[in-house]
Amino acid sequence: MLKLYGFDVSNYYNMIKLAMALKGIDYEAVMTYPNQTPEYLAISPTGKVPALQTDQGVLVETNVILEYLDEISPQAPLYPTEPFAKAKVKELVKLIELYIELPARRCHTEAFWGVPVDDITKKEVKRALFNGVQALARAADFSPYIAGDTLTAADIMLLYSMDLAAPVAKKLFDVDLYEHAPGSKALMTKLKEMPEVQQIETDKRAAAPAFNAYLKKALGSK
Structure with a gap:
């Protein structure tokens, strides 16, 4: 099964969530904030989100992931064929x-x-x-x-x-x-x-308090 790394307040992560919802693609969500730990850098070379883990390896960059999803799941196409x-x-x-x-x-x-x-x-x-x-x-x-x-x-x-x-x-x-x-x-x-967009917005609101706490700590440490 595909694994999607990211968090529900991230706009780029939510772009991938919406594409998957429209296409009916099952995946495992792995809640991850951007970080530079060796463990996550082994998954995402930039330490950013989203990152999509497939059976063949990991993909990063939202537009690349969107194009990949369109290739593996032709229903509800996101790009024309012409x-x-x-x-x-x-x-x-x-x-x-x-x-x-x-x-x-x-x-x-x-x-x-x-x-x-x-x-x-x-x-x-x-x-x-x-x-x-x-x-x-x-x-x-x-x-x-x-x-x-x-x-x-x-x-x-x-x-x-x-x-x-x-x-x-x-x-x-x-x-x-x-x-x-x-x-x-x-x-x-x-x-x-x-x-599908309304559900993602509900998820975003539910995740906001934890993200705000994370961000306050991150900004306060600078």
């Missing part, structure tokens, strides 16, 4: 990750936990998010899903990226990312109504 359409979904996944999720992550500590970020970083993040969401608006269809009429891996990446990036932009910069990508807010609402 080469160009598949490449466009991969393009959207990478665009959202690099230009929305990752810039916003640089300001998570201030937006969500009150640990200040320097002004230079915030200026860079504000510019990056503004440019990123405008690029998304140009690249996406939102008809109703990000790549057309079918849910894909790009929608999963959008859901668990914008859900964090939008509050960062609003709280720190008073910028509504959804306004700059027409159709994105309606899509987020549609995705959050899915029963």
Whole structure:
């Protein structure tokens, strides 16, 4: 059986959870926070989550795992079969990750936990998010899903990226990312109504107290 290492508050971990839920894939969840212990580095070379242990070895990096799951479980496909359409979904996944999720992550500590970020970083993040969401608006269809009429891996990446990036932009910069990508807010609402997404949100809320305690200890040790 597949083993999925991670924790229920992690947006990248939840991307994999949603993909598995949609595909009906059974797996063993191994609750793991990112760490640099020799034991976990033997599983995940970066010490990050998620990591997926298969019979053939371990895979890391969320987009790689999503593509692997689509190969081994063709039901509820996350990528089109036609080469160009598949490449466009991969393009959207990478665009959202690099230009929305990752810039916003640089300001998570201030937006969500009150640990200040320097002004230079915030200026860079504000510019990056503004440019990123405008690029998304140009690249996406939102008809109703990000790549057309079918849910894909790009929608999963959008859901668990914008859900964090939008509050960062609003709280720190008073910028509504959804306004700059027409159709994105309606899509987020549609995705959050899915029963699989609602179950993951329930799991996330239940795991939040333990994660907050872990994070408080980690931030306090710096």
